[in-house]
Amino acid sequence: xxxxxxxxxxxxMPHTERGxxxxxxxxxxxxxxxxxxxxxxxxxxxxxxxxLWWMVTPGNPLKDNSHLAPLGRRLALSEAITAxxxxxxxxxxxxxxxxxTARVLAHVKARNxxxxxxxxxxxxxxxxxxxxxxxxxxxxxxxIAVIDRPGxxxxxxxxxxxxxxxxxxxxxDDARKLWKQKAPAWTFIHGPRSLLSSTALRARAGG
Numbered sequence: 066x067x068x069x070x071x072x073x074x075x076x077x078m079p080h081t082e083r084g085x086x087x088x089x090x091x092x093x094x095x096x097x098x099x100x101x102x103x104x105x106x107x108x109x110x111x112x113x114x115x116x117l118w119w120m121v122t123p124g125n126p127l128k129d130n131s132h133l134a135p136l137g138r139r140l141a142l143s144e145a146i147t148a149x150x151x152x153x154x155x156x157x158x159x160x161x162x163x164x165x166t167a168r169v170l171a172h173v174k175a176r177n178x179x180x181x182x183x184x185x186x187x188x189x190x191x192x193x194x195x196x197x198x199x200x201x202x203x204x205x206x207x208x209i210a211v212i213d214r215p216g217x218x219x220x221x222x223x224x225x226x227x228x229x230x231x232x233x234x235x236x237x238d239d240a241r242k243l244w245k246q247k248a249p250a251w252t253f254i255h256g257p258r259s260l261l262s263s264t265a266l267r268a269r270a271g272g
Contacts, residue, residue, distance in 0.1 A: 071137045076160050079118055079153040083179040086244045088112060088210070090185040091120035091158075091166060095133055097143040100187075104212045105152055107256045108185045112210055113241040117185065119143055119154045124164060167199035170206045181244040182207045188253070189214040195225040204230055208243045209251035227253075 081087060088108050094101060101119075109117055121139050136156055144154045158169050166184075174182060184203065186194075188211050194200055203209075204226065227234070233249040235242070240252050 071140065071156065071159075075121075075140050075154070075156045077155075078157045078173070078176060079116065079155055081116065081177055081180045084181070085115040086113060086181045086183070087177075088114045088117040088183050088185040089120060089170065089173065089207075090117055091122055091169075093124070093133060094119075094121050094139050094143050096139065097146055099146070100214070101143075102146055103256075104185070104187050104214070105147065106149070107212050107254060108183075108210055109149065109151065111237070111240045111254050111256070112183055112185075112243060114183070115151065117149075117152045119147060119152055120158060120169075121154065121156045122164065123156070123159045165198045167197070167202045167206070170203060174206060183244055184209045185212065186210075187212055187214040191224045191226060195229075200226065201229070204233075204249045204251065207248050208246050209249075210240065210243060211251065211253045213253070213255045 088105075090101075090105055090108065092101070105117055105119065108114060121136065121143055123136055124133060136159065140154060140156055147154060158164070161169060161172060163169060163172075170182075170184060184207055186209070191211050197203065230249050230251060233251060235246060235250055235252040237252050237254045240254055243250060243252055
């Protein structure tokens with residue numbers, strides 16, 4: 066499936082209602098797998114989300130995109146493994162003409178001023194978070210929930226982001242209150258972990 070064949074419903078921002086608590090879970094999802102689903106499900110449950118936007122990005126500026134499957138295929142695969150109707154698979158980022166998270170999140174927040182957003186990411190991204198463009202701006206745009214991933218459990222202690230914003234960390238027992246906090250605010254949520262990774266799945270598939 067070529068990117069040109071992407072259905073319009075994927076390219077518009079999901080509908081929200083005033084006062085909703087919405088998680089934003091972005092990534093290449095190349096391919097999506099049960100580890101991603103586990104992160105999404107834990108976030109939905111522990112953060113008390115009304116929706117979670119599964120944001121499939123056109124490309125990652127920090128990664129080699131030569132092995133990136135077409136966006137349309139990654140969208141279809143993502144939708145196929147997400148059974149929860151409150152998880153909205155979307156690629157609206159493609160229509161913005163920007164590919165940096167800080168700009169995307171600022172745009173989403175400006176478009177939805179009456180929604181409470183939380184940026185959701187797996188702990189495997191925490192170690193390199195300080196390499197993202199305007200990473201401190203991301204932390205100051207909306208609260209962040211970091212979901213445990215294999216091999217990354219101690220990232221909340223050692224990463225530059227965790228050290229920089231240590232003062233803003235909320236105990237995970239209070240995760241359902243995260244949306245009420247003024248950014249910067251973040252929490253690290255422990256829970257069941259999946260050993261699956263997109264890199265390993267691509268290697269198993271031969272590329």
